[in-house]
Amino acid sequence: MNYISAKETATKWNISQRRVATLCSEGRVIGAMFVGNSWVIPCDAVKPMDARTKAASLINDEAKPFLKWAGGKGQLLKEIEQYYPFAKDTTITKYAEPFVGGGAVLFDVLNKYAVDEVYISDINAELINTYITIRDNSDELISRLKAMESDYLVKDADARKKAYLEARARFNALKRDGIRDTEAASLMIFLNRTCFNGLYRVNKAGDYNVPMGAYKNPQICNEDNLLNVSKKLQNANIVCGDYKDSASFIDDKTFVYFDPPYRPLTKTANFTSYTEQLFDDNKQLELANFVQDLDNKGALIVISNSDPKNTDENDNFFDDAYSKQNIRRVAANRMINRNSDARGKINELLITNF
Numbered sequence: 001m002n003y004i005s006a007k008e009t010a011t012k013w014n015i016s017q018r019r020v021a022t023l024c025s026e027g028r029v030i031g032a033m034f035v036g037n038s039w040v041i042p043c044d045a046v047k048p049m050d051a052r053t054k055a056a057s058l059i060n061d062e063a064k065p066f067l068k069w070a071g072g073k074g075q076l077l078k079e080i081e082q083y084y085p086f087a088k089d090t091t092i093t094k095y096a097e098p099f100v101g102g103g104a105v106l107f108d109v110l111n112k113y114a115v116d117e118v119y120i121s122d123i124n125a126e127l128i129n130t131y132i133t134i135r136d137n138s139d140e141l142i143s144r145l146k147a148m149e150s151d152y153l154v155k156d157a158d159a160r161k162k163a164y165l166e167a168r169a170r171f172n173a174l175k176r177d178g179i180r181d182t183e184a185a186s187l188m189i190f191l192n193r194t195c196f197n198g199l200y201r202v203n204k205a206g207d208y209n210v211p212m213g214a215y216k217n218p219q220i221c222n223e224d225n226l227l228n229v230s231k232k233l234q235n236a237n238i239v240c241g242d243y244k245d246s247a248s249f250i251d252d253k254t255f256v257y258f259d260p261p262y263r264p265l266t267k268t269a270n271f272t273s274y275t276e277q278l279f280d281d282n283k284q285l286e287l288a289n290f291v292q293d294l295d296n297k298g299a300l301i302v303i304s305n306s307d308p309k310n311t312d313e314n315d316n317f318f319d320d321a322y323s324k325q326n327i328r329r330v331a332a333n334r335m336i337n338r339n340s341d342a343r344g345k346i347n348e349l350l351i352t353n354f
Contacts, residue, residue, distance in 0.1 A: 001031065003040040010150045013047040016221055017150040023048055038154070062111045063228040066134065066189065067127075068198025069102025073259060073304065076348065077108050079330045083302045083352055085255050086113040092300060093117065094254040098243035100131070105257050110232040119249040121239035124200070126171075126208075128240040129180035130188045135233040137182050138226055144186040145221035152194070152220065164194055164212040172207045193220045244290060252298030260287055262306040263317065265346075281317070288321040295324075295353045307347040318349055326352045 006024070010017040024032040024039040031042040065072065073080060085092045086109075093116040097106050100120040109115065122128050133141050152163055171187040174180075192198055195210040203209045239245060243258070250256055261279035284305075291301055303322070307329055308315035319327060329347040 002043045003033075004043050005154075006039045006041065007150050007154050009041045009045070010146075015047075016146050016223070017153050018217070018219065060224075061228050061231065063107045063232040064225050065102040065104050065107060066222070066225060066229055067102050067130075067192045067200075069104075070197075070199055071259070071262060072102045073104040076304065076330065076332060076350075077104060079350060080105055080257070080302060080304070081108060081112075083300075083350075083354075084109065084113070085300050085354075086115070089300075092253060092255050094249070094251070095119070096246050096250050096254050096256045097121075097259070098246040098256070099259045099261075101127075101259060103131075105259070107229070107232065109255075117249075118233075118236040119239070119246055120236055121241050121243065121246060123240070123242060125180060125240050126175060126184060126188050127200070128238060130185040131233065131236075131238050133182050133185035134226055134230050135236065135238065138230040140182050141185055141189075142221060142223050142226055144182060145189060145226075146223070148186065148190050149220035152190075153217065160194075161212055164191075167191060168208060168210075175206065175208065190220055193218045243287070247290075247293070250294055250297065250299050254299045256294060256299050256301045258287065258291065258301070258303040260284070260303070260305065263308065265306055265308060265311045284317075285321055291322070291351075291353070292324065299353075301325075301353045303349075303351040305349045305351070307349050310346045318351070322351045324353075326354075328352070 004012070006017050006020045010020045013020070020029075020041070021039055023029050024034070024041065028048040029039075029041055029045050031045055033040055065074070095106075095109055095113075095115045095117070096119040097103075098119075098121045100106055100122050103120070106118075106120060110118070120131070148167075152160060155163060167187055167190055171184065171191060174184045174187070191208065191210070192200070194213055194215060196213045198213075199210045201208070201210050237249065243260070246256075260283075263281070263284055287303075291303060294301055303325075305318060308317050309329075328350045330350055331345050332348045333345060
């Protein structure tokens with residue numbers, strides 16, 4: 001009997017190599033054998049019927065963040081969702097998130113409510129290109145990611161590092177040339193899933209410079225989630241631009257969530273450049289003024305930020321900046337500097353105008 005590799009089988013069956021390995025380990029591929037450190041499959045093996053039926057897929061249509069993202073709000077969702085107004089106030093029919101980042105709150109809202117209009121934005125052009133690509137061209141993106149995953153998972157450590165550095169170099173070349181397409185989006189996701197801690201960091205030249213992570217079996221293509229995300233984004237207005245550009249969208253029918261770059265609690269906590277632009281204290285005050293303008297328009301607003309009182313009880317920066325709003329302190333697990341011993345429960349701020 002002739003055998004082929006899991007990579008060849010993945011190509012033949014048009015599924016990911018990870019999925020082939022799962023089917024083999026479940027005993028659903030007749031004649032498959034684990035040899036050395038990988039599966040081999042009979043050439044004439046028939047692709048098993050996928051137990052994940054279409055009906056189940058329709059039932060489980062929740063979208064989750066498709067990127068790991070520093071400062072993601074997953075652990076604060078239970079606190080933030082208390083402010084969702086859609087079930088209590090039927091006049092609120094729009095949602096805006098001008099610092100969308102990884103989109104934890106965005107997808108939580110879209111999973112729970114049928115919002116008439118959605119506006120998301122960010123100044124990170126590569127991030128926004130990825131959102132747009134998932135919305136408009138998910139099939140090609142998934143095809144690219146499947147191929148990248150199949151190729152990457154069979155490599156040894158040295159070959160993986162070489163592939164990672166080549167992908168990073170290509171991503172930076174596209175970034176410098178202003179090319180934002182499906183290839184750029186696939187590289188964004190690939191790098192995010194294989195880099196150290198899922199960071200997005202650029203140097204002073206604007207180049208992405210995060211080193212490779214040490215994941216043994218990273219999931220580069222989560223096809224089901226990408227399709228769910230694509231469905232959720234179909235009616236979303238996705239903008240690459242400053243948060244102030246959202247002013248024309250936001251009115252008294254809008255719930256707005258702002259998750260700006262956090263004000264650092266210590267000098268060493270200042271995350272080195274999510275984009276080429278810094279968000280200093282003057283920028284924080286500009287945002288506070290913008291929030292007041294939206295408050296005057298009748299929008300319902302929630303803002304999250306760090307609590308400077310974690311390290312200096314006399315630091316009233318946000319208490320003064322948002323003196324006309326409501327400030328609530330909630331517990332979160334964060335690192336407040338580069339010393340891993342400093343990770344623990346600290347307070348973060350949830351600021352609201354209602």
